[in-house]
Amino acid sequence: RMVICAKSHLVVLLVVVAVNLAVAVDLDQQLERDDIIEAVNSRDTTWTAGRNFDRSLNKRYLRNLLGWKRRPGGSKLPQLPDDLDNIEVPKHFDARKKWKNCISLQQVRDQGPCGSCWAVAAAAAFTDRCCIATKTEFNGHLSAEELLCCCSSCGLGCDGGYDDEAWTYFSTNGIVTGGDYHSHEGCQPYTLPTCEHHVPGSRKNCSAYGDLPTPPCKNVCYNKKYKDHTFADDHHKVKSTFTIVNDVAKTQKEIFKHGPVEAGFDVYEDFLSYKSGVYQHTTGDYLGGHAVKIIGWGVEKKVPYWLVANSWNSDWGDQGFFKIRRGNNECSFESDISGGSPDV
Known part of the structure; x- marks a missing residue:
């Protein structure tokens, strides 16, 4: 025995x-495979693939990019009420054009070597909504750094987090101002360095930083050049939060009326090589979850799409943006939409 x-x-x-x-x-x-790029481009699909990432990067590096966590059982946020039924939306819409004076809407953020997409996308959407709600009276940036480092209920910082907890944090605590890395803008600007996720460029390769720890939470304005408000007085909040689950029309109406929202979705190997067109999963394995900001929609060659801002800097994809098929919950893209109404 x-x-x-x-x-x-x-x-x-x-x-x-x-x-x-x-x-x-x-x-x-290898993170990005030539056979996947060739497979996409050889098929009669709606998008084109190309090399976005340096050949030296491997799949281990993805832990520093895909940080959105899908909550079992769905979002904890309340469903968005049906109070936008009378709004008619156009066939094509781009928030950058409707609110062209909002600086943040024109930009692509860079999460750097950290799985902070959930925080960066949430802070970016909240920033845009503050600018829109105040008619550009607020036209700066809100701090992804404070959310990333101080929201203990959100998850694990650079190792991933939940979008619903991010918006709940905006409601209960709020976040201070803070621009991009080395921007010297706001109370708590982003301290994680921008880097080249992709092909060789002017910045240091992200893989050179390894697995950076989440920065510590600081209850002060560490930007010494910021004199506008104290840390306590600099916080911006939302007065309500919401989720939208598998409702294209409601998502469109909300964006058209109040601005961008955050979406979490499933990432497969082929998405890494997106260059143009309307993405839909074609080939490759599941890699993880990612959070992004939806800024509009349209139709290309009879294929409906969402227009989306990524957070892998402007070298990736279509100058940092991408289109993904709309109306069929592609990669679960429409099943976890989050947002909130700024308290202004």
């Missing part, structure tokens, strides 16, 4: 070792 038990333990140990080795090998595989 002891011999049988020992053998069974040995088998279990060997299985565990084999699984761990398989995971390690998978993480060391």
